[in-house]
Amino acid sequence: MSAVDVEAVVSGRADGPVVVLSNSLGSTYRMWDAQLGALEERFRVVRYHTRGHGASPIPQGPYTIDDLADDLIALLDRLDVERAHVVGLSLGGMTAMRVAVRNPERVNALGLLCTGAQLTPSSAWTDRARTVRAQGSAAVAEAVVQRWFTPEYLADNPDSRRYHETMVAETSAEGYAGCCEAIAVMDQRADLASITAPTLAIAGADDPATPPAKLAEIADSVTSGRLLVVPHSAHLANAEQPEIITPALIEHLEQS
């Protein structure tokens, strides 16, 4: 499949190093809101919507992680950006890893949050794709958001819970399903050793979707990797624990 022109917004320091933020399955680029201000003070920040999300094109699925990586490279080309820091959470992290493997010359540093090189069983993703195509993304919204945050956070933040459930529910069914199918066939484990970009792998200590072992595997396998496990956070750890994650991410990018 050829690359699509994803919807993107550029903000922050026009003369700063570029950081690209890649979103997770079923989210919009608003998922980076808690990091945005601090990143904008230091970087030229590119947020975009993975194909099938937001106002980005929604080709008929299935997609592959290679497709998503091609979209990100096409975005860098469109913006005339030669090299960037690439930061992604979950599906966004899978895309970032793929870009670092296939186009190492385009990547300065990697920030990989709550992601994995392979997510099994594959059938969980093909089943979810089938459910969403049949019933819409709203059918999975409540269960997904229960994995995004700890039970304590959800109990204390009912508005945030509703906000994030709506975010998932409003995702295109075809886009969501196509991305599930990309995850179903992904296995990047053998490629990790070829990643040379300095990598910070950030795990939510209580993440049931991509537990800390997934991030440890990445940090241990790349050439230059470091693991940060963040307490009291689940899958959308950057939203639940921004006070820990934002400065750690900025320090990593600034040192790279």
Ligand SMILES: O=C(O)CC1=CCC(=O)O1
């Ligand atoms: O939705 C989930 O269960 C967690 C997840 C996997 C890939 C992604 O982006 O989110």
